Amino acid sequence: MGITIGVDVGGTFTDVVVRSTSGSISVAKCLSTHYDPIAGIVTGVTRALAGSDPAQVTRVVHATTLATNAVLERTGVRVAFVTTCGFRATIPLGRYARVEEDRYDLRFTPPPPPVSPGDCFEVTERVSARGEVLTPLDPDSVRRVAAEIAGRGIESVAVCFLHSYANPAHERQAAAILRESVKNVVVSSEVWPEIREYERATTTIVSAYVGPLMAAYLSRLRERLAGIGIHAPVHVMESGGGVLSAELAARRAVATIESGPAAGVLAAAGAGFADAISFDMGGTTAKTCVIRGGRPEITHEFHVGGKGSFGGRRAGTGVPIKTPAIDLAEVGAGGGSVAWLDPAGALRVGPRSAGSSPGPACYGLGGDEPTVTDANLVLGYLSSASIPLSPGLAGAALDRLAGPLGVSREEAAYAVHTIVSASMASAVHVVTVQRGIDPRGFALVAFGGAGPMHAARVAERFGIATVVVPPYCGVASAAGLLAGTLSADRVLTRLDAPDPESVFTALAADAADDLDVPLAAATVTRSVDARFRGQAHELTIPWTPDRATLESRFARRCEEVYGIAQRGEIELVSYRVRVTLPPPPMESAEEPVATTGGTPGSRRAYFPECGGRAEVPVHTRETLGGAGALCGPAIVEDPESAIVVPPGWTAALTGTRAVHLTRRSEP
Structure with missing residues (x-):
């Protein structure tokens, strides 16, 4: 090793x-x-x-x-889109729902499509939904398109033919011709061969758009x-x-697309709670995800960009992507989020962030706008022990808010702290209450550089009684990467395939080829997309060849998602496999779990329950290990973060060096 x-x-x-x-x-x-x-x-x-x-x-x-x-900044390479004759306008027409403030905009202008209309091309071919060839592919039409694309200097092409999931032969033939003239050609039957032409097309386009980068x-x-x-x-x-x-x-x-947030959820899933809510607050954004039965919720379609409420993304906005992703809600609320006053004089926080340059005012890198990090430093929740921070610069930035608001510096700082906690709570609401899940029986697993400072306040809003802060919480997403295992996903739409076993076998073999490993050395997970016959949308359930068990699983999943129990004839739409290699062996380090080494310190920190500033104990994980249950208000400092223990909460160190915060029945 x-x-x-x-x-x-x-x-x-x-x-x-x-x-x-x-x-x-x-x-x-x-x-x-x-x-x-x-x-x-x-x-x-x-x-x-x-x-x-x-x-x-x-x-x-x-x-x-x-x-x-x-995708968000539109900095990918120029892409040409090639599709079946008669469907060139699919992408320029697009699909956009007028939500939030757009619905009231009389001069509403939809966002530009991912491929400009002039770069969309048609070729002669047609395949039915059952895979029958209705119109053979005309190679000359492909060559004419290839010459036009090359003449424009476009080096990346997305090919998405109608119903190519049912028969990919035409796409493959066209790709071979296009590759004679164009460097990068991506075809939908290789990226994600699933029904729904628009989503399959945008997924293929995005892959062609960012692949060269x-x-x-x-x-x-x-x-x-x-x-x-x-x-x-x-x-x-x-x-x-x-x-x-x-x-x-x-x-x-x-x-x-969702590479970064996924790693943090893996870390939260390893925190030891079967039912948990992952709460990751960094410098720019905060992300939440529900973990049930030790596994994070997975979605097979999500939207990049677009609009929505409180971290949710509304269907019909942004760019739809059809690929498995951990189901997250994300808000522009982080340590670097800028606090500002709107024209009516109301205090707002985010979504604009000071980022790493110039960063919060307290970094001393030229930033002078008040941020969440500046507020937490003024409140005494942070120290400059591990990262040099300037309390003077933070205080001067908060004074710019305090004056117009007519409050003290500390009151302005706590208002910023409270508003950003409420913003993050709205993201928790999206993945729990809004989906019919009662969060009170879940543990909130908090990490990221700013997450542990706000976690208890967020938990209070939902009646959550347990907050878990894992070791190395400030870099938990990076730590979660070490637990990741090589894997590959494959999907294929086949309406009620007569031989599901052969479909699964072929998909697993293709996924193993992606990983360049023998299939026998990997673990294969099978699932299917099912729906009541006559419906338009599906739910993913674990596969079993027993039809009665499959129908029972589908009914149970319907009740989880929609809150109603119903029965009826189902049909299978798409077949999915995930091929995963065993994780690499890792030695576990022998680290001290609890120690009485060192002496806890103290400093003045702001807690409204205490009437303002109060002298509170400041521990590290080492000193906390010998202190037993620590009653709030208190602070536990980590090298990369700080854990705020408000009044009414207790903190204790576990055998895995995680800090558990427990809410007392009475403050």
């Missing part, structure tokens, strides 16, 4: 976790370098290795927002790591919580 490295690049910080050959953990947290993300990665990796031999590194696992940012980025990353002596394979976290090889991530870049 060698050294393994997890790297998570966020909007504000780049986190690196290194597991040594003995199982010990070292971490590094440095500001993200948006002009060149790899520069921040190399800095963090060098710092976290701390003199270890880089030649002993055997695996680097990376979570990246490159694909998401490329991902390939170039990962190539540069390998070169820069090699420059510091690391020649290990680079793996990339995919949206569903598995890990892809760098080569597969470049070919199927669309699978990495």
